[in-house]
Amino acid sequence: MLDVAFSSVFGTADSLVSSVSTTSFLLCCATSIALGVCVAGVYMFRHRYSKNFVVTLALLPLIVQMVITLVNGNLGAGIAVMGVFNLVRFRSIPGSAKDIGSVFLAMAIGLATGMGYLGLAVVFTVVVAIANAVFVLTPFGRPREPGKKLKITIPEDLDYDGVFDGVLARHAAEYELVEVQTTNMGSLFQLEYAVRLHEPGREKALIDELRCLNGNLKISLGRMPQPRESL
Secondary structure: OHHHHHOEOOEOOOOHHHHOOHHHHHHHHHHHHHHHHHHHHHHHOOOOOOHHHHHHHHHHHHHHHHHHHHHOOOHHHHHHHHHHHHHHHHOOOOOOHHHHHHHHHHHHHHHHHHOOOHHHHHHHHHHHHHHHHHHHHOOOOOOOOOOEEEEEEEEOOOOOOOOOHHHHHHHEEEEEEEEEEEEOOOOEEEEEEEEEEOOOOOHHHHHHHHHOOOOOOOEEEEEOOOOOOOO
């Protein structure tokens, strides 16, 4: 009964969609939806996410499957669809590296199911899911101890050049003076360092030693602003 939906009202068409049976098409749709949910689950594993993006990932294989089914066997339609995809690419906001990777994964699954390779799509999804779990749960790619931002307030008559180097060298693997500014109507100076501690948990010892050198004025040690993940 639904086979009428697979024939064009314009008569003949170069697309192979007219040779697709209702059962095969519905099976491809079910597989695309199931694998789309798997892709969304892989993306949500140990990652911050929004509902809109997760729903989009779950539906993307089904959408790409429909597009590939329609253009399969029609070169002109394939070129037109490629141009549409380029327009969508340039009008979208770039996401993080994992966002972009998940979108490509969903599109690859949609390509496979759209061409009827359901087994290949399932195997590919399982392999990517296992590889993602291994990479996330192991130290692979994990950065070193994150950098911190250290702000030290000193009186205006203190010659700060090198006065804190000895303390910083004992507690930090790396440190650099990145900014000097006046505060409190010019009666105080504030030094800002980018530091990377030898190991976590040494913040109090570092601050205690610095307080003895800056006259017990304000000292703050916080997380360095992290740049947005990108490819």
